[in-house]
Amino acid sequence: MKRRFQGLALTAQANTEVPDGVFLVRVEQVRYSRERQKPVYTVRFSVLEPEPLAGRTFSGRLHCTSKALWKFSWFLRDFGYDPELLGRDEVEEKGLIGLRGVVKLSHTVVNGRTLVNLDAFAPASAWESISSPAPPPLRSELAS
Numbered sequence: 001m002k003r004r005f006q007g008l009a010l011t012a013q014a015n016t017e018v019p020d021g022v023f024l025v026r027v028e029q030v031r032y033s034r035e036r037q038k039p040v041y042t043v044r045f046s047v048l049e050p051e052p053l054a055g056r057t058f059s060g061r062l063h064c065t066s067k068a069l070w071k072f073s074w075f076l077r078d079f080g081y082d083p084e085l086l087g088r089d090e091v092e093e094k095g096l097i098g099l100r101g102v103v104k105l106s107h108t109v110v111n112g113r114t115l116v117n118l119d120a121f122a123p124a125s126a127w128e129s130i131s132s133p134a135p136p137p138l139r140s141e142l143a144s
Contacts, residue, residue, distance in 0.1 A: 018058040020106045024049035024127040027079065027099045028057060039064040041072070043096070045103065049127060060105065060118040071118075078102070078121040100124040 025045040032041055044059045062072045076086055079101035085092060102122035108115050122130060 018047060018053060018056050018105070022102060022104045022130055023047050023053065024124060024131070025101065025103050027096050030093045030096045032093065041091075048100070049131060058105065058116055060103075060116045062118065075101075075118070075121050078123050080123065102127050102130055 023045075025047055027043055028046045029044040030041055031043075032039065034040070041062045041064065042059055043062060044057055047053045047056045047058075062068075062075055064072055073086070076091070079096075079099040081099060082092075082095055085095065101124050103118055104120040106117045106119055108117055
């Protein structure tokens with residue numbers, strides 16, 4: 001028996017995927033779980049900038065093991081998480097929703113599955129300097 005689902009092919013196309021790069025994003029959803037006895041937060045982000053990719057979403061994982069806490073802390077600080085809660089070693093999932101910041105992401109294929117790597121973070125205020133191209137050199141700099 002065959003069944004037809006209008007739009008199914010569109011969901012499988014790669015053009016809905018967010019490419020490697022640097023993006024201004026907002027946290028849309030956070031989910032805590034334990035994978036093989038390792039705590040991890042799966043975070044769904046919505047792209048705000050650059051404009052052509054605005055509205056697209058992607059998910060990444062932030063591990064919470066003792067070896068990976070530095071990266072989780074980096075994410076929390078740069079995305080403006082409540083410093084008082086951070087100082088008490090507390091993470092309130094509802095407090096993460098809506099936070100904005102810059103993320104650098106890349107993709108890796110492991111055992112045939114494409115995984116999103118959250119490579120770096122920066123505060124949302126840094127977006128303008130990160131996204132704007134370097135100014136062209138002055139003529140006096142070219143002459144030297």
